[in-house]
Amino acid sequence: MSTMTPPEIVCEDLVRIFTAEGVEVQALQGLNLTVEAGDLVALVGASGSGKSTLLTILSGLDRPTAGSARVAGHDLVALSARERQVYRRDTVGFVWQQTTRNLLPYLTAAENVALPMTLTPRRRPAAERRSRVAELLELLGVDHVADRRPAELSGGEQQRVAIATAVVNGPRVLLADEPTGELDEATSDEVLEAIRHMTTELGMTTLIVTHDPTVAAHVRRTVRIRDGRTATETLRRTAVDEHGRERHLHEEFAVIDKVGRLQLPREFVEALDLRERVRLGLAADHVRVSPHDLPGDDGDEEDR
Numbered sequence: 270m271s272t273m274t275p276p277e278i279v280c281e282d283l284v285r286i287f288t289a290e291g292v293e294v295q296a297l298q299g300l301n302l303t304v305e306a307g308d309l310v311a312l313v314g315a316s317g318s319g320k321s322t323l324l325t326i327l328s329g330l331d332r333p334t335a336g337s338a339r340v341a342g343h344d345l346v347a348l349s350a351r352e353r354q355v356y357r358r359d360t361v362g363f364v365w366q367q368t369t370r371n372l373l374p375y376l377t378a379a380e381n382v383a384l385p386m387t388l389t390p391r392r393r394p395a396a397e398r399r400s401r402v403a404e405l406l407e408l409l410g411v412d413h414v415a416d417r418r419p420a421e422l423s424g425g426e427q428q429r430v431a432i433a434t435a436v437v438n439g440p441r442v443l444l445a446d447e448p449t450g451e452l453d454e455a456t457s458d459e460v461l462e463a464i465r466h467m468t469t470e471l472g473m474t475t476l477i478v479t480h481d482p483t484v485a486a487h488v489r490r491t492v493r494i495r496d497g498r499t500a501t502e503t504l505r506r507t508a509v510d511e512h513g514r515e516r517h518l519h520e521e522f523a524v525i526d527k528v529g530r531l532q533l534p535r536e537f538v539e540a541l542d543l544r545e546r547v548r549l550g551l552a553a554d555h556v557r558v559s560p561h562d563l564p565g566d567d568g569d570e571e572d573r
């Protein structure tokens with residue numbers, strides 16, 4: 270989809286290598302990702318595929334080993350320490366999986382939400398801060414717990430208060446790393462719905478990491494990371510069938526990068542025992558990928 274506004278998140282060939290006890294781990298191996306302004310995108314993938322690594326880079330907490338990342342017009346590789354601090358305070362909001370990491374235990378829900386507003390130089394008057402807190406808690410359906418401390422809240426309530434805290438300074442981008450990881454299915458549905466509502470209501474761009482397979486129902490676009498690279502994308506669209514009924518369609522696409530690389534799904538590779546090299550054939554409307562040694566293949570067969 271092309272729009273006049275530049276994309277809000279652009280990662281190009283992002284690489285992050287960790288060295289732990291002399292062993293190199295390639296957490297990101299040339300990841301490409303573009304997210305348009307105003308979109309809500311889910312990021313899924315097996316444990317260890319690099320999801321948190323990506324989010325930590327986008328949140329300004331970590332730097333890539335190579336490649337580029339731009340968020341809301343900021344080049345994350347070039348930011349100075351001071352700019353990084355301002356970026357983290359004003360441009361991005363985050364929600365972590367561990368409910369305890371998001372909120373201060375000795376402050377009430379309302380005090381937690383109000384806190385980031387007192388940490389910016391453009392400090393609003395106290396009355397305005399109070400009404401902003403009340404407005405957000407109400408939007409998220411947790412106004413009744415305003416005066417309770419985190420320990421007196423359910424997991425879902427804590428995460429909704431955490432979302433309010435993350436967005437109170439009006440960030441352009443919201444990053445959430447498994448915000449529903451510790452919640453049951455019904456509560457997790459509520460929190461995802463709250464994130465979706467916030468994204469539209471506040472005009473943010475949101476990237477949410479999740480293990481939750483039902484998350485696709487809440488978002489238009491799901492990006493799957495495999496081995497530190499973007500592997501496939503699932504787009505959801507609504508279509509009207511021949512009986513005039515609305516149906517939600519989920520279509521999975523492989524992602525192809527600037528230089529034409531794509532990852533074949535593991536099942537395909539295994540089904541045809543594709544190894545080392547494959548034969549490519551260009552047809553009028555598709556590309557054929559076949560095993561190197563097709564029986565009876567004399568090597569110069571072409572798709573016509």
Ligand SMILES: Nc1ncnc2c1ncn2[C@@H]1O[C@H](COP(=O)(O)OP(=O)(O)OP(=O)(O)O)[C@@H](O)[C@H]1O
Binds near residue numbers: 289
């Ligand atoms: N600080 C670090 N030092 C060394 N290795 C790390 C570090 N952080 C992450 N890794 C490694 O990088 C890889 C990607 O980790 P990451 O946390 O991004 O995965 P993930 O997709 O978030 O997994 P999960 O779904 O389990 O949270 C893993 O192999 C992990 O062990």
Ligand SMILES: [Mg+2]
Binds near residue numbers: 322
């Ligand atoms: Mg993780």
